[in-house]
Amino acid sequence: MIQVLSHCYGDYVEQHLTMELPRGATARMLFPDEGIPFQRQPRGPITMNHLRHLLFNLNLATPAHAAIWAAALTAFWGCRRLGELLLRSRSSFSPTRNVTRQAGFSHSIVNAHHVISFHLPWTKTTGIRGGECILTATNDSFCPVTAMLHHLSLNNITDPYAPLFAFRVDASWSPLTRDHFLRTTGDIYRSANLDMVLGHSYRIGGSSTYSRLVWRRSSS
Template identity: 30%
Template sequence: MSLHHLSSPTSQSPASPPTSLVPGPSHLRPQCKAGEQIFLWWGTNSPPPSTIDNPVIRHIASLASRTSLRDTTSYGAGLQKFHLFCDIFSIPEADHPQPGDSILSISSSTPFEPVSVGVVQKYLSAVRAWHIAQGWPPPLSKSHHDCINWSLHGLENIQISRRRPLRPPVMLSMLAALKATLVLSDPFDACVWAIVSCAFFGMMWFSKVSVTSQAAFTPSKYLTRAHAFFGVDLLGSPYACLDLPSAKTARAGEIQSVFLNKQGDLCPLAALCNLAQVVPALADDPLFSWRDSRGDIHPMAKVQALERINSILIAWGWGTSFGHSFRIGGASFYLAKKIDPEIV
């Protein structure tokens, strides 16, 4: 049985970056969505042809290039950072496609922001992908990467003291407090409870049960009502199956499933059924969604969910929890029940 009929403030889009942190205007960088920048932004030189001069072959090559990356938005953000770097350090436009030893000057008012080593590596991947998408070979050799990784290792050691605090696990008592406080007949709270219960007992990433913003939701990446099913196993026990359309550990086009079973008073199956009743929706609507006073449906934004969750946990005397706290808590719960660690 599919949960096709499975929102409280409106989520807000992230604030736009200040003007000083936007690359200068250029006809080589037309206005477009972040996910299109890697394909529509160009360098000053034309790349050599990568296929035979046939419109059908060129079209196929273009399609293949555009579908080779699963999330072009983050690459577009990295590419924007690269051009911003070039502007700040006065690197000529002609040198943007292949950064080398062209750093000329630095202003004393240069804006810097601390980023993790992982983010730096993503920025480098974006520049590499941009070159390949435009028809150029990768700009950095293995020896270049060895030197960069050496420096990144040092920066990582410097940043150790600035790392985010450890994620405390959510406990069963905290789940009970959340359920006792949330108004399960309210669309927003019903959605929060379904998220909390499924994230804990399904050991799910919080990014799979919530979105960064309303505009970020897409059925190809996030759970919809059509991705959720109820069933009964061979022993007659009910379960719910959530088919993730996108997962970090899945190959392109591969679907991974999260199975949930009954869990007493904190049962995720009951939480999903309550959500379906309180917030009826269509098959393509977000699974974890709520309706506002006008009847408009919204995907649950991560920041909103965590604000509601933490306001309750703090009031009950616990500290702040993070999205990953539910996955950690769920893993601890199953390990305490003597479930094989390999299964967990």
């Protein structure tokens, strides 16, 4: 599967999908919603329909909603767990676990697409060794690069130790917590009668979407 992804999208995809996989990793580890028995209650994936309703109901001119939209697309297209991007609570910040404004973005052009990446100090699979979060521009309404740059511009917070997805509140700022994110997005999904999802659902949905895109490309 990884060879197919690399053939279709080049070295970027191979790097993106293999950098955190342990030796002997398989496609099942890459796409966890395909054929693996769950040890606990299954978590449905985020779909493009979820994202469409989310975009329609958020006001991206407001700092909090801009942060939520950027976090959602980062988790989805970056195939990341919310716990790797957001704080559990306002008082739970740790520089060894939570990504901050001083993460340091790198920019490149890959296959004519703007790519940004930044370092995560902690991930579930690597612990404190961390990993890179890579976002590739989709050049549409669901572009993670556009969402991230808009968030950073609107929430122009100079404190280098502020969490990456912190947003402005009057003259100060507030961290975007996992509960705040799930509460806001959950209300939107419920009002649209969509399947309820959890934090891990963004990673599952992003991985599934990548696999479908590659399958269509390789079949054409």
